[in-house]
Amino acid sequence: MERMDASHRFEAHTGEVRLVLSAPDLPALFAQAAQGLAELMAEDAMAIPFEDRLDLEVEGRDVEALLVGWLDELIFQTEIRGKVYPRVEQIEVGEGRLRARVAGGSPKAFKTSVKAATFHDLRVRSEGGRLHAAVVLDV
Template sequence: MTSGPEGPRHTFEDHTAELRLGLFAPTFPELFAEAGRALAELAVGEGPLPEAAGEGVSISLHSVDREALLVDWMNELVFHTEVDGRVYVDFHFDELAPDHLVARVRGAEVQGLRPLVKAATLHDVHITEDSHGYSVHVVLDI
């Protein structure tokens, strides 16, 4: 697990041919950023995440609801990691609503990059909000 109990954090749970990712953050944008950091951690493996460098990539997505938007966001990051050979660790959201987002992401090239995640799935995805912020579990196809 990363970060402290009050800040953004995530957990991993083994699941048959899949991995169940738990995401927890005080705000909606931080939930999306934490999803990106979790994917970067899986791609990097052991060791700290690299510092972001360069201009970055613009991402614009539209989805039917916030759960689908989160899954689409994660799949877009998986795609860019595979195609660009970079892990994305810095996230700036120009717009983030329940059905769309406009973001700029920055990352870094990593030696020994291992894109482990094939896709995020919609299986049992339900974003909840309480006094501590937002939480969700996402099953990743690995």
């Protein structure tokens, strides 16, 4: 689910990286989070062959908890499989639950080890008809 009207960027801090997201809706926001995480973790993440697919489900009490749970699940899958998952092929974000099919593969090289997403300074807000989020990642 690549969208030209969604974006992400990184803000570095000692032992942490802040992933700043912008998208028109929740599915695009979560897709950007997956892409941004993969780009942080692996060299040329969007160029890897998307040969592996996973169906993931995450639950959380609110959208912030879903975002942290989503990123933590992707980090976990990378750790146990040695692959990154930058592409979201299907996604449903509902009340307290996210279901998605992601695609990924083995990168040429890993560049940043991400330990976890955190609730530190986490915020998801709506402004100007868009959703914005900033989530701190422990590296």
